[in-house]
Amino acid sequence: MSEVDEGLVWVPKAAEIAREAGARLREFFAQGVETEYKGDVDLVTVADRTAEKLIRERLAVAFPEHGIYGEEGTRERMDGEFRWYVDPLDGTTNFAHGFPQFCVSMGLEKRATETIVAGVIYDPMRDELYTAERGKGAWLNGKAIHVSRTPVLAESLISTGFPSRKRHDSPNIHFYHEFTLRSHGVRRAGSAALDLAFVAAGRLEAFWEFNLNPWDTAAGVLLVEEAGGMLTDFAGGAFQLDSRAVLASNGLIHGELVELFKNMFAGRDLSPIPTPQEFAQARAQRAAG
């Protein structure tokens, strides 16, 4: 069965809009854009703003009653029954450096129940369109996708991200260290929405990040759920859109991940590695015979 047969309500139009925005991003990417700073190393470009404006205008025509909450400042019809969370360019740092890993992300929340009911993520460099509506499966370019069946962390490829604001407040490098030693590897590819889409598509077993925003996660969390995966906070509690902490997985390794988070937050289980100084001293000793 293809997604076309699923009687989708919002995805067809949203997908068209995400594709159009993605095509604009592709043009900007080819020509190169100037970078501005929103914060310390928090970047923004004309491409972020242009894509958000395009999405805002198209959504207002397609779904005139829906609210829109966009990363670049859009706040429209905030009392609407439905609300789109829009990240017009997730992966701006990559984009600004010419690193081809970024996407458009749009997730639709039904506010009364605080549930995401539709999600669309478009990767313009690979021409990959991820779509989901609640209860109707997750799809990549019209083909059903499922999370991976890998049963243990030790055989998993996973991913994370780091904040571009208040970088010195983040403990995530400790988790990066520990998960790296316990898995096939941890990718830090620079687009949280694509990280989530990759978990849904079975390309990654898990993804976690501290301090994300609803526009980063809204579409991706629905994709993961509809692909048969699991989403919680780091303690294994229910994921909420405003949770900020996101732990997504194929479900099979989720318990192992939550247990490791618990132990690490309690100060247990950090595998020792040499400090740079210890490493240099040991190397010098070996060289001295």
Ligand code: IPD
């Ligand atoms: C960022 C990306 C990145 C994640 C950051 C996000 P932006 O979004 O998703 O992977 O690590 O936390 O802020 O700023 O490129 O839209």
Ligand code: CA
């Ligand atoms: Ca983002």
Ligand code: CA
């Ligand atoms: Ca963004």
